Amino acid sequence: MKCIILLASPGAGKGTASDYIENKYGYKHISSGSLLRNEALVNEEIKSLIDNGKFVSDELVMDVLKRNINSDNIILDGIPRNLNQAKILDQFLKENNIDLDKVIFIDIDKEIAAKRVINRLTCDKCKRVYNKELIDSKECMICGGNLITREDDTKEVFENRYDTYLKETKPLVDYYKDKLVKIYNNDTLESLYDNLDKEMR
Numbered sequence: 001m002k003c004i005i006l007l008a009s010p011g012a013g014k015g016t017a018s019d020y021i022e023n024k025y026g027y028k029h030i031s032s033g034s035l036l037r038n039e040a041l042v043n044e045e046i047k048s049l050i051d052n053g054k055f056v057s058d059e060l061v062m063d064v065l066k067r068n069i070n071s072d073n074i075i076l077d078g079i080p081r082n083l084n085q086a087k088i089l090d091q092f093l094k095e096n097n098i099d100l101d102k103v104i105f106i107d108i109d110k111e112i113a114a115k116r117v118i119n120r121l122t123c124d125k126c127k128r129v130y131n132k133e134l135i136d137s138k139e140c141m142i143c144g145g146n147l148i149t150r151e152d153d154t155k156e157v158f159e160n161r162y163d164t165y166l167k168e169t170k171p172l173v174d175y176y177k178d179k180l181v182k183i184y185n186n187d188t189l190e191s192l193y194d195n196l197d198k199e200m201r
């Protein structure tokens with residue numbers, strides 16, 4: 001069993017890259033967001049934290065992650081988000097003989113990332129993401145759902161998240177330097193996929 005970690009700033013395309021690796025290479029995509037949303041369906045403690053906009057501790061996040069790991073190869077998107085989570089994950093991988101295959105760092109210029117977030121349209125049904133500048137339709141091409149701008153896709157929220165990323169997540173680039181591969185996502189989707197293919201070969 002193998003584990004890949006994706007590290008990236010907000011707006012860098014972690015979700016897109018993870019979906020691609022899941023579909024093409026059969027890794028199970030585990031994102032911090034969907035992990036906690038799914039857990040909230042069956043776990044009152046998590047549900048109440050999320051419903052009240054409260055902070056979910058590193059220990060709790062990592063407990064939920066551990067319970068969702070079976071024998072599938074996995075790609076982690078949004079976990080670990082800080083050094084504390086990285087250390088808990090290290091310990092868990094070691095104890096369970098899981099191989100940390102690589103850490104993919106998706107690098108992107110901050111201005112480009114900000115623009116992508118602000119131009120983002122999200123399908124209210126299947127959650128697929130589109131770029132306002134590249135689509136005329138107000139309907140999702142996959143499921144016909146409505147394309148909406150999410151409340152948190154603003155310049156202000158982006159700046160806050162970017163600051164948190166610099167403070168808490170970016171230091172992991174150095175922490176994982178032995179396993180790190182770096183790819184750029186300043187261009188098209190095709191070039192992102194090409195770069196991922198090169199690393200997955």
Ligand SMILES: [Zn+2]
Pocket residue numbers: 123124125126127128140141142143144145
């Ligand atoms: Zn849709």
